[in-house]
Amino acid sequence: MLRVEGLVAGYGAIEALHGVDLEVAGEETVALVGPNGAGKSTLFGVVSGLLRPWRGRVEFDGQDVTRWSAERRALAGLVLVPEGRRVFAGLSVEENLRLGAYRRARGRCVTDRATEVFDLFPRLLERRGQRAGTLSGGEQQMLAIGRALMGGPRLLLLDEPSLGLAPLAVREVADALARLIHGGVAVALVEQNAAVAFGLASRGYLLDRGEVVTSGPVEQLRDDKRVQAAYLGDTRG
C-alpha cells in the first residue's frame, strides 16, 4: 500500500529525516513511535504531500507519488489527519464532513458515508449544525477523523490522535479507531500514548533523530528497551 524509500527531508537548512525506509501493507495498522523531535510528524508531512522531500521516494498503491501534490494524494485515498486536528473552525460539523467528500463523492454516496461516520461518532450527529470551532477537543478529533473517512480513504495517516484529549475522549477515539481498523482500513499512526498505539497496531517502527532504529511486530517492540526509553522520555517531556 505505502512504501517509503530513503526519505531525506527537513525545514529550511535543518535536515530532520536522514534516509527513512518504511512500509505499510493493505489492511495493516502500523505505529510510529519515538521521542519528541524524532521526525515522526515530518515523515507524515512528506508522505501526505504537505512537505517536499529533499531526496527519496514515496510510493502509494504501486504508483510513485513523490511529486504529487497533497490534494492529489488525498483524492487518491492517502489521507492525513494532522496533528492538532485542524478542523475548519468557522464551518459547521456537516460542512466539514461534506468537504471530506469534496470531488470524490456526491449525492447518495455522501449521505451513506455520513451515516457511517455518524454511526461511528454519534456525538457528531448531535452537533451537526454546530460550528466546528465550538466543539471540545475530543469532538474535534472525531470530526477530523470523520472528515478523512468521508472521502473513502485507502490509507489513513493519524498524527497524534489522542494528544491533548481528556482520558474519556481518548478511550472513545481509540474505540472508534479499533472499529475502523477491524473494518479493514489501513492505518499508520503516530501516538504518544503507548497503550493506545500498541493496542491498535500490529507492527511498529521506532524512530529516533530522523532515522529508523528498529521495527517489528508490536509484541516484540513493546519489550524493547529503546522503545520503553522513548516513551518514558516522552512522558517526562
Added chain:
Amino acid sequence: MAELFTGLATGTTYALVGLGIALIFQVTGVINFAQGDFVAVGGLLFAVLREDGFDTPVAAVLSIVLSTAIGILTYALVILPARRAGHDRLMILTIGVSIVLQGAALLVFGADSHFAPPFGPGRPLRFAGITLPSQYAWCAGVTAVVMVLLWLFLTRTPTGTAMRASAMDPDAARLTGISPERMGLLVFALAAGLAAIAGTVLAPLQPPDATIGVALGLKGFTAAVIGGLVSPIGAVAGGLVIGLVETYATGYLSSEYKDTLTFGLLLMVLLIRPGGLVRRGAGVDRV
C-alpha cells in the same frame, strides 16, 4: 435626503470593488492593487461595446466574460509563479499588473472617456420629493442581486464551501483534496467578474476612461479596510459608508475635499481601531 440615496447608490460600486479585494485577500492572502483596473477595463469594454451597437445585456455579458478571463490570466501568470513570495512582493506584483492593465487599456481604448446610455428607459425616479436618475436604481438593484448570489455560492455550494475552507486553513484544505491554487484562480476570476459588473453599472453614471482604476481601487481598499478586510459583508458596508461620506462632503464642503476625507477616513480607521483590525488580520496573514 437626495444625498442619502445618491450616496448609497455610488457606494454600491465601491462596495463591489471592496468585496472583490476582501475575497481575494481572504482566499489568497494577496492585497490586489489591480482591482480598480479590473473595474476600469470592465467599464470600458461595456461602454465601447455599447458604442459599437451591441445591446446592453450582450455588452454586459461580453464585458464580464472578458474581464473574468483577465482575472484568470492575472492569477495564472503573475500570482501563481510567485505564490511563495512574501506578502509585500505579492502586493508590488499586483501594482505591476495594475500598471500593465492601465497601459493596455490606454492602448486599446485610447485616453478618452467612453459613453454608455443608462440601462433602462431614461425616466428619472421620483419619490418623497426627490428626483434621481434611474441608473442609480440599477446600481443598487444589481449590487443587491450579486450579493445574494455570492452569499448563496459561498454558503450553499460545495465549491463555495471549499473556498471558505481554503481561506481558513490552506494546508488542511489540501488534506481534504481542495487545491488552494485552484481556489485562488477561482477567486481572481470571481473578483474580476464582480469588478466588471461594477464597471458596467457605473459606466452610464461616470463615463470610464483608462485611468479611473487607481482611484476606484483605493476607494475599494478603504471599503474593505473599514469592513475589516476579511469580511465580505463588512466590505459592502464600508463601500456604502464611503459613498455617503463623499456625497455629504460634496454637498456641505466642496467636491475638492471629498478625496481628502475618504483617505483621511481610511487612515483614521487604521490608526484608531488597529486592535480589532489587526487581530482579525493576523489570522489570514501569511508572512
Added chain:
Amino acid sequence: MKLLRNRWTGYAVFLVALLLVPAIFTRVPFYTMSVAVVMGLQAITALGLVPLTGRGRQISIGQAGFYGIGGYTSALLSTRLGVSPLLGIATGAVLAAIVAWVLGRFLFRVQGHYLALATLSFGLTLNFLFAQLPLTGATSGITAVPSISLFGSDVSSDLSVYYLVAAMLLAATVVVDSLLRSPLGRAVTAVGDSPVAAAASGVSISALRRGMFALSAVLAAISGGLYVHWSSFADPSMLGILVSIQFLVVATVGGLRTVWGAPLGAFVVITLSEVAKSTIPDLVPGASGDYEIVVYGVALILVLIFLPDGVAGLFRRRTSIVHNLKGD
C-alpha cells in the same frame, strides 16, 4: 558581491561608478544627465527603505509624503522668506523626521497589509491636502524656486546638480551602511526577523521602527528638496501615489536587504522606462507612447518573479545557491 564585502572597497567602487556616470551618460543613447539626476534622487529615497522595509520589514507606500514635505518646505522657505536652499532642505528634513516620529507612534501599531494601506493613505491624504491648501499653492504648486548655490556658484546645470546629488547619495549610502553594521542596525534586523524574540531581549521595537521611519523620511525629504531646487517648482504631483510606488518598486527591484540595492534599482528601473520610451516607437511604427507603460509593467513583474532578492541578489547568488537548493 564578494568584492563589496569589504565595506571600504565597496564605497570606493561606488565612488568610481558615480564619477564615471557623466562620461558614460553623455555618450550613450537614452541616458542624459537629467536622467542621472532622477536616478540619484530616487536612489536616495529608496535607500531609506533598506533599513525600514528590507531589514525592519516595515513596508511604506507613503514615502512620497515625505518627499513632498521636503520639497514644499524648502520651496516655501526659499521663495517666501528668502531662506537659503541648503538651509531650507535641512529644515524640510527635520520637519519630515518629526512628522515620521510622531506618526510612527500610531502607524506601527498596525502591521503587514494594514501598515501598507496606512502608509498609502498617509501619502494620499497629504497629496490631496497639498492640492487644496492655499499655503501650498493648491493645484498649481509653487513656482520659481531658486536653485542651490554652493560656495558662491550656482548649482543649476544638470551636470552640477548631478554631482551634488551623487555626493549626497554617497554620503547617505555610507551613513545607512554604517548604521546597518552597528549594534543598532543589527537590532533593527533582529526586530524585523523575529519581533517576539527581540521584544523578549528588551529592545524597544516601537522606538527602533519609528527611528528607521524618521531616517527614511529624512532621506526622502532631502531628495524632495534637491528635486524642487533643480526643477524650480513644487507641485502636488510630487506626492502622487505613483511616486510612492515608484520609490518602493526601485528599492524592491534593486534588492531591499543591502544599501547597493537602491542605486542598482534606480538604474535598472529608470533604464527600463527610458529604453521602453525611446525604442518602442521605432520598433512598432505608429504605436502611441502608451506602450512604454505596458513594457515597464511587464518588466517589473518579470524582475519580481524571477529575481526574488532583486538585482543586488544576482551578485550574491553564487554564494547562496547551495543553500537555496537545499532549502527547496
